[in-house]
Amino acid sequence: MKQVCIVSQHFPPEKSGNASRIYDTAVHLAKLGIDVTVLAPHPTFPNGSFPRTWKRADVQEVDGVRVVHLWTWQPRSGNPGFVSRMAYYLTFPIHAAFWLFFARNRFDAIITSSPPLFTGIPGYVLKRTTQVTWILDIRDLWIDASISLGFLREGSLYERMSRRFEQMCLSRADLVGVTTEELGRRISSRYTVTAPMTLMPNGVNTDVFRPADGGKERRIIYAGNVGHAQDLDKVALAVKSMNGTYNLKFLIVGDGDTREYLEQLVQSESLTGSVIFTGILPREEIPRLISESLIGVAPLKQLENLKYAAPTKAYEYMACGIPFIGCGSGEIAHLADRSGAGVIAENTPEAIAAALASLLDDPGRMEEMGRRGREYVAEHYDRRSVALKLKQYIERMAWTGA
CATH class of the missing domain: 3.40.50.2000 (Glycogen Phosphorylase B;)
Incomplete structure (x- = not known):
């Protein structure tokens, strides 16, 4: 059985949409015969809603998936300032990069899920040091959205550095997954993308989300x-x-x-x-x-x-x-x-x-x-079908070298 590592900033018991998507993807891949490890921070989001922990790592088995929660900075406030927010975004992927470096021969493929942008750090590090297949999973235009919403100043040093890092990731990845065709077009228009790009929509678990028999509320x-x-x-x-x-x-x-x-x-x-x-x-x-x-x-x-x-x-x-x-x-x-x-x-x-x-x-x-x-x-958009498509890519790229 081949092994895949998924790196995500969010995972249950966090309740965000991306946490549930990563959970469903990992569980479906495991059911399809892939040995899956998920790297995620200790539960932190929404910020301030979980107790802080200083434990370096915690390993659990969750529905057939090995989950490794790593220490990261955990903001206390529900709406943290820039410095605290950046510390949260940066300490986890740096910790994940160190963890993966020492486990670098274990995995056949690594999937990094963005946003935030910096989850690409461990993928980039492993791609520079090993022959692992790297799937860069991009869920939105994080930099552009940050500018539109006023969190980041256009033309600033931080924006230029972030875009340069994103280009570095796109130049190294073996496959780029995007949620929508429009997202793929926008990435291709701004960056040089040499890897194949494929549609990997957010989707939904239609076994869990289904019409109920009860009555309607107003x-x-x-x-x-x-x-x-x-x-x-x-x-x-x-x-x-x-x-x-x-x-x-x-x-x-x-x-x-x-x-x-x-x-x-x-x-x-x-x-x-x-x-x-x-x-x-x-x-x-x-x-x-x-x-x-x-x-x-x-x-x-x-x-x-x-x-x-x-x-x-x-x-x-x-x-x-x-x-x-x-x-x-x-x-x-x-x-x-x-x-x-x-x-x-x-x-x-x-x-x-x-x-x-x-x-x-x-x-x-x-x-x-x-x-x-x-x-x-x-x-x-059933997540089982999305995971099956992902498995086929992993098999073709990581197992046959295609």
Whole structure:
């Protein structure tokens, strides 16, 4: 049995979308006959929600996968400053690079999942020192998104250094995986990419995320990272404008950097009875909450550098048989159109309210959209199928040298 190591900044018991994706990928690969090791930090995200530990490493067996949690800097604050955030992002991949260097002859392939960008460090180090196959898994344009959201200044030394490092990784990797075709085009237009590039979508576990038999609640739902890329405040204000007629609740499942701001907005707008924050919940509870909701929302901000994004939450809504309302353009609009399961609204409370009302007034349409969405993700985005495709690449590249 050949061995593969996956390096990821997030892994359960963290509840982020990427944590669940890496878990599903690793477990499916293991079931397909590959010996999988995952390197991840001690549980840290959302920052400040887990107790700090100074333990160097902790090894566990999780559903057939060897998981090695390594020490990294663990911010105390839910919205850490730049220095603390960078320490978190950098100490883990450097620690992982040292760990892998001493285990460098054990693995036939290494998969590094970005963002953050720096998870490429151990892949780059191993590629320079061994013959290991390196699959560079890129989930978004981390640098561009950081600039758009105001975390990074365009043209700064930090941006130039980050782009140079990304080019170094792209020049060394044996395969580059991207979540969407648009993401692949944008990477190819900015960087020199010599390795083959393949589509490795976020996908969804359709065995876990599926329609439930219970009844519906009078609510819409957002399930995901409560972060800067989402116009959740616009959705909350849309719900406020509708509640004279529709008596609608807005359930926000998750946590993140902007939760405190949203809670203050909800308080100031007298929305405490309409907008409900659950915080981080056990992963197994999420499908039921989605299935019991009427509509899912994926309100990406209207930014040029987010047009490549197809949020995992949209796949989860579709797998649970409910329609979604998205904001933004690019891949999320293509997903809504191709699947027939979504509606795209402008990033204003008025437009979001109008889109919600158009669905709520037509239950038959909502039911049909939910059915189409379930069929679409089961055919195109089931994580078992994505893992099988990845296994075939690993076999061809790492085992036969093709």
